Amino acid sequence: MDTIKLGFVGLGGRGRGLLKLICEMEDVQILGICDLRQDLLDQGSEIFRETTGKTATTFQNYDEMLNVADIQGVVIATSWVSHIPLAIKAMKAGKYAAFEVGGATSIEECWRLVRTHEDTGVPCMMLENCCYGRTELALLNMIRQGAFGELIHMRGAYGHNLSESLINRIDDNHYRHHHYHHRNGDNYPTHALGPICNMLKINRGNRMTTLTATASKARGLHHRAQVNKGSDSAEAGWTWENGDVVTTVIKCAHGETISLTLDTCLPRPYSRQLYVQGIHGLYMEDGSQIYLENISPKYDEWEAFAPYLEKYDHPLWQWFAKAGVKGGHGGMDYLVLRSFVESIRDGRDTPIDAYDAAAWMSITCLSEQSVAMGSTPQPIPDFTNGRWIDRPADPTCRYSLDQIHDDLFAD
Amino acid sequence: MDTIKLGFVGLGGRGRGLLKLICEMEDVQILGICDLRQDLLDQGSEIFRETTGKTATTFQNYDEMLNVADIQGVVIATSWVSHIPLAIKAMKAGKYAAFEVGGATSIEECWRLVRTHEDTGVPCMMLENCCYGRTELALLNMIRQGAFGELIHMRGAYGHNLSESLINRIDDNHYRHHHYHHRNGDNYPTHALGPICNMLKINRGNRMTTLTATASKARGLHHRAQVNKGSDSAEAGWTWENGDVVTTVIKCAHGETISLTLDTCLPRPYSRQLYVQGIHGLYMEDGSQIYLENISPKYDEWEAFAPYLEKYDHPLWQWFAKAGVKGGHGGMDYLVLRSFVESIRDGRDTPIDAYDAAAWMSITCLSEQSVAMGSTPQPIPDFTNGRWIDRPADPTCRYSLDQIHDDLFAD
Numbered sequence: 001m002d003t004i005k006l007g008f009v010g011l012g013g014r015g016r017g018l019l020k021l022i023c024e025m026e027d028v029q030i031l032g033i034c035d036l037r038q039d040l041l042d043q044g045s046e047i048f049r050e051t052t053g054k055t056a057t058t059f060q061n062y063d064e065m066l067n068v069a070d071i072q073g074v075v076i077a078t079s080w081v082s083h084i085p086l087a088i089k090a091m092k093a094g095k096y097a098a099f100e101v102g103g104a105t106s107i108e109e110c111w112r113l114v115r116t117h118e119d120t121g122v123p124c125m126m127l128e129n130c131c132y133g134r135t136e137l138a139l140l141n142m143i144r145q146g147a148f149g150e151l152i153h154m155r156g157a158y159g160h161n162l163s164e165s166l167i168n169r170i171d172d173n174h175y176r177h178h179h180y181h182h183r184n185g186d187n188y189p190t191h192a193l194g195p196i197c198n199m200l201k202i203n204r205g206n207r208m209t210t211l212t213a214t215a216s217k218a219r220g221l222h223h224r225a226q227v228n229k230g231s232d233s234a235e236a237g238w239t240w241e242n243g244d245v246v247t248t249v250i251k252c253a254h255g256e257t258i259s260l261t262l263d264t265c266l267p268r269p270y271s272r273q274l275y276v277q278g279i280h281g282l283y284m285e286d287g288s289q290i291y292l293e294n295i296s297p298k299y300d301e302w303e304a305f306a307p308y309l310e311k312y313d314h315p316l317w318q319w320f321a322k323a324g325v326k327g328g329h330g331g332m333d334y335l336v337l338r339s340f341v342e343s344i345r346d347g348r349d350t351p352i353d354a355y356d357a358a359a360w361m362s363i364t365c366l367s368e369q370s371v372a373m374g375s376t377p378q379p380i381p382d383f384t385n386g387r388w389i390d391r392p393a394d395p396t397c398r399y400s401l402d403q404i405h406d407d408l409f410a411d
Numbered sequence: 412m413d414t415i416k417l418g419f420v421g422l423g424g425r426g427r428g429l430l431k432l433i434c435e436m437e438d439v440q441i442l443g444i445c446d447l448r449q450d451l452l453d454q455g456s457e458i459f460r461e462t463t464g465k466t467a468t469t470f471q472n473y474d475e476m477l478n479v480a481d482i483q484g485v486v487i488a489t490s491w492v493s494h495i496p497l498a499i500k501a502m503k504a505g506k507y508a509a510f511e512v513g514g515a516t517s518i519e520e521c522w523r524l525v526r527t528h529e530d531t532g533v534p535c536m537m538l539e540n541c542c543y544g545r546t547e548l549a550l551l552n553m554i555r556q557g558a559f560g561e562l563i564h565m566r567g568a569y570g571h572n573l574s575e576s577l578i579n580r581i582d583d584n585h586y587r588h589h590h591y592h593h594r595n596g597d598n599y600p601t602h603a604l605g606p607i608c609n610m611l612k613i614n615r616g617n618r619m620t621t622l623t624a625t626a627s628k629a630r631g632l633h634h635r636a637q638v639n640k641g642s643d644s645a646e647a648g649w650t651w652e653n654g655d656v657v658t659t660v661i662k663c664a665h666g667e668t669i670s671l672t673l674d675t676c677l678p679r680p681y682s683r684q685l686y687v688q689g690i691h692g693l694y695m696e697d698g699s700q701i702y703l704e705n706i707s708p709k710y711d712e713w714e715a716f717a718p719y720l721e722k723y724d725h726p727l728w729q730w731f732a733k734a735g736v737k738g739g740h741g742g743m744d745y746l747v748l749r750s751f752v753e754s755i756r757d758g759r760d761t762p763i764d765a766y767d768a769a770a771w772m773s774i775t776c777l778s779e780q781s782v783a784m785g786s787t788p789q790p791i792p793d794f795t796n797g798r799w800i801d802r803p804a805d806p807t808c809r810y811s812l813d814q815i816h817d818d819l820f821a822d
Binding site (some may be wrong): 281377 | 572611
């Protein structure tokens with residue numbers, strides 16, 4: 001068994017969770033962990049020791065960690081705005097770069113990611129764990145088998161009440177906090193958009209062409225501050241630019257529309273509000289229901305999705321359940337990390353590559369621009385420079401979401 | 412008991428249903444029924460005879476019916492594009508005008524409605540039955556009692572699979588059919604938008620300011636024609652301009668957003684997809700679920716809406732259920748018609764007046780414009796010319812949705 005040698009940067013809450021998962025992989029060796037803060041480095045070292053029984057090599061300087069010649073890839077779990085700069089440095093150092101999810105602050109930044117990947121020939125990967133969600137993969141499976149027919153309209157959201165954490169635990173959430181304070185757009189589009197883009201074959205035969213974005217007023221965080229901290233508190237004096245609910249509508253080259261929502265400041269049940277609609281019917285995450293013409297028992301009536309999840313369970317998940325593997329977020333975190341590790345092992349490109357990351361992340365700054373311009377439509381760049389038209393899924397890609405489907409279902 | 416004397420025009424399927432409901436009202440006398448087609452006039456006469464035991468006075472010429480001096484009001488259930496012209500004629504003849512739902516084809520047409528109302532001083536009313544839906548009214552009740560707190564984001568739709576009727580029964584549905592053939596926008600916005608505008612106090616302290624609209628490709632009706640009629644059929648050769656799913660996002664003066672969907676060409680369960688979100692929580696029609704912070708038993712978890720419907724049942728519906736009244740669409744049709752009849756009886760303005768009708772109907776042509784201009788934002792005219800800022804609900808209005816609330820719940 002080949003051993004994959006990684007570096008790890010960013011040891012906040014999310015980073016430590018991912019670090020633990022990687023440390024538990026038998027074929028991976030962590031040659032360095034890195035953070036600017038000594039207290040987080042200490043916490044990361046403790047996890048490393050507990051999991052591997054060994055002592056971590058620690059770095060406060062990222063460039064020094066990249067100088068460790070044996071490191072083949074770097075996992076980046078730092079704050080949002082540093083994902084792309086750190087990934088670029090890694091690729092320039094010849095190391096595969098994997099980075100946590102988030103949005104871009106400019107289109108130029110997205111192009112820099114693509115340009116560096118093209119100039120260096122080194123792959124990178126966005127660790128969009130929701131692309132590996134059991135439901136998302138089962139739906140992808142159904143779509144590729146034609147259950148929905150031609151796709152027409154999709155919806156998704158990041159519907160997650162973060163108001164408590166943004167007001168009460170700003171030290172944990174500081175990287176997120178100041179975006180709400182200064183910016184106004186969909187700052188976290190990829191949990192919903194990533195799986196939808198896979199379903200619509202974005203960058204692989206289709207692409208997103210334009211969007212509009214519209215932000216509601218911002219009330220939720222001020223309200224939370226008043227309720228939790230009192231009207232006279234410092235927190236109640238904080239101001240917020242980001243609308244509580246941001247609605248982004250995307251049009252694709254083949255005429256599909258995607259309606260995307262950011263909804264993180266108000267009380268609400270968690271939901272990514274996934275909604276898949278094709279010529280034969282539709283699926284809806286809220287209520288976990290589906291209707292498929294000619295299959296569902298009653299004309300134009302919902303039925304439960306659960307049996308479909310069993311029937312169309314993705315091979316990746318069948319394998320995952322059989323292997324008895326566990327991990328955060330119902331297994332998605334493990335799968336997305338394995339996908340990165342095995343891309344390095346096999347010396348191939350990643351399933352969520354520079355072009356995907358650039359396109360998905362660009363929605364953040366483009367939605368900001370549209371909101372700032374009164375919902376004026378914004379063009380979404382073609383980060384593939386025309387190659388989306390006939391760009392196939394990498395045929396050697398073990399975890400390519402399409403490829404595993406082709407392997408197991410063709411003929 | 413005063414008798415209200417009405418004329419009735421438009422005796423298609425919908426018209427005949429409404430005619431029967433009105434004929435059954437003891438305090439209403441129908442002095443004329445009108446349609447261009449003799450066969451429909453005959454069917455209308457038969458309903459009139461069955462219900463009242465009398466013979467109807469029939470007209471093929473609308474102007475002649477308007478010449479009947481005793482007619483106080485006219486109910487208009489004709490095809491979409493004739494609603495406004497016929498309502499204008501009625502108001503000019505000094506008769507209250509009620510018209511069925513639909514969208515406008517131009518902003519000028521909306522202004523003509525408003526201008527005629529202002530010039531003549533005669534009221535008109537859009538018969539938007541969904542404003543009288545039990546759920547919609549209970550939610551309005553909850554909103555006015557503060558259950559949701561300040562409103563932030565709303566959603567609604569006309570989600571109704573009309574593909575069978577648009578392909579198989581074009582004679583029944585011809586007025587709708589050619590809109591799909593020629594136009595591309597949200598041709599039927601008011602079932603969802605009307606109740607939402609009441610909730611947001613549009614034209615009574617708030618207004619809609621801008622919108623964007625984005626249409627998906629059009630596939631559903633062609634697919635239906637192929638499946639139902641065969642690939643070689645004439646129907647399979649028909650072309651369709653209207654996108655299967657049209658998403659319109661509206662911004663309001665006080666910062667609320669409304670996401671509106673037209674979804675009528677694909678197989679799907681019927682849903683108006685009503686979604687009400689405020690600072691304290693949210694309601695969702697799909698799944699009939701609600702979450703209210705500090706009230707719902709589990710933190711950030713949905714609960715069933717049914718107990719809330721009982722608890723907050725609107726006084727209008729309590730009265731309606733007690734009186735044992737029936738009628739189409741679960742009683743909404745009866746309530747909206749009674750509201751019109753009693754507006755005439757009391758000599759007051761209607762609860763869904765010229766300004767409401769103009770604003771709601773304008774969404775159709777504005778969404779068309781936005782789609783045609785690649786989702787460019789369109790300004791929504793202020794049809795009140797500034798009076799929305801302090802325009803109250805008519806305090807003498809028996810069925811004013813707000814007024815009945817104030818009557819029964821204040822102090």
